[in-house]
Amino acid sequence: MGKSSSCDEPGPKKGPWTPEEDQQLVQYIQQHGHGSWRALPKLAGLNRCGKSCRLRWTNYLRPDIKRGNFSQDEEKTILHLHSILGNKWSAIATHLDGRTDNEIKNFWNTHLKKKLMKMGIDPITHQPRTDLFSNLQDLLPSQFQPLDQHAATTLHDAAEAVAQSVKLQYLHQQYLLQSHLLNTGVNNYIPPPIKGNPVSNSSQYFAVPEIDEMGQDSNFTTMASSLSQADKNPPENDEYPPWFLQYSSDAILPTHFSINNPEDACCSTSSNGGIRSSTSCSYWPELFLEETKTDYD
DNA sequence: AAACAAAACAACCGCCTCCGC
DNA sequence: GGCGGAGGCGGTTGTTTTGTT
Numbered sequence: 001m002g003k004s005s006s007c008d009e010p011g012p013k014k015g016p017w018t019p020e021e022d023q024q025l026v027q028y029i030q031q032h033g034h035g036s037w038r039a040l041p042k043l044a045g046l047n048r049c050g051k052s053c054r055l056r057w058t059n060y061l062r063p064d065i066k067r068g069n070f071s072q073d074e075e076k077t078i079l080h081l082h083s084i085l086g087n088k089w090s091a092i093a094t095h096l097d098g099r100t101d102n103e104i105k106n107f108w109n110t111h112l113k114k115k116l117m118k119m120g121i122d123p124i125t126h127q128p129r130t131d132l133f134s135n136l137q138d139l140l141p142s143q144f145q146p147l148d149q150h151a152a153t154t155l156h157d158a159a160e161a162v163a164q165s166v167k168l169q170y171l172h173q174q175y176l177l178q179s180h181l182l183n184t185g186v187n188n189y190i191p192p193p194i195k196g197n198p199v200s201n202s203s204q205y206f207a208v209p210e211i212d213e214m215g216q217d218s219n220f221t222t223m224a225s226s227l228s229q230a231d232k233n234p235p236e237n238d239e240y241p242p243w244f245l246q247y248s249s250d251a252i253l254p255t256h257f258s259i260n261n262p263e264d265a266c267c268s269t270s271s272n273g274g275i276r277s278s279t280s281c282s283y284w285p286e287l288f289l290e291e292t293k294t295d296y297d
Numbered sequence: 298a299a300a301c302a303a304a305a306c307a308a309c310c311g312c313c314t315c316c317g318c
Numbered sequence: 319g320g321c322g323g324a325g326g327c328g329g330t331t332g333t334t335t336t337g338t339t
Contacts, residue, residue, distance in 0.1 A: 016307070016333075038324065054325075055308065090327060102307080105328075110305055305335070313327075318320105 012041070012049040017056055021046060025053055026061050059102045066098025070107055078104060078112060083126040 017025075028044035034057065035043075037050035046053065059065075070078070074096055081092045089101035089108075096104065116123040 014309075036324080051310095051325085052308075058326095059307075087328065101327075106306060109329095299339105301337105301339080303335100303337075305333100307331105307333080309331075310329085311327105312329105313325105315323105315325085317323090 012052065013047045014052070017060075021048070022056070022061055025056060029057060029061075059100045062100075064098055065100060070099075070111075074099070075112065078108065079116075082108065082112075086124075 024044055024046055028040065028046075032043070034040055034054070037054045040046075040050055040053050041048045044053070048056075077095060078092060081095055085091050087105075089105045093099055093101040093104050113123045116126075120128055122128070
């Protein structure tokens, strides 16, 4: 720590590399190998510090570097590995041929992080952003707070809140399933059976607003549709990533709301004068079970 | 077409770990 | 075991490119 390096000394050029410098560096390494990075600049006739040369070579000039946009598969791999490894860019890079840690890091910071946040997922923990839900609660008028006895009389606003909640859950579920799919290498993943009382397999249950705007792809739409089907070949519990199981046990659908507008959300509700109601959600395995409320009166 | 903003990317910096002495 | 040099890593900054008004 605090040691001087060749880069700390005054003299060596900094900033963007010129094509001539690139050529000099490539030529030297091709002929002699890089050897000692510290000694390389002098030997190659470059007015750069060794560290700068190493970075330029490993991040840009190396012949095996893959340029261009990240593919869907690469994106999924990064998401999955990041959920396990965190910001260990070099470790992640070892799983992606031709991609450098720097490139992956940049891609994460400029694309994936924002994408996850947009989906309501904390990019650090890969868990749902609970702050969104607490904010949602804050936004509700006081008469709609969960314990309020009269909340059920204003179903429309409550349903909107649930729809938001459900949408975020849905988007998160997409993410989990994509990650699981990647993890298991299964191309036609059929989720486990749905507990409770699935309402129907009507397509309306997949009409979640703004899915396309949130980066939905057609493959996943197909997979999501399969969620309403009967169990065919469910994976064993231990095949799920740990965070999937944890999330599944932490269903956060508000329990004192009722929905009277199923096409606005992914749930269906039967109600009894707005006082007693039940809500069934049909396509999140073990996540949205049938909720029956009887405590209002 | 110009100005400005946002996004993307390359490069730098400080710190850490490893390894030889 | 301690020290110091070299290389590596992750965070951050600076520059360039692209998009928008």
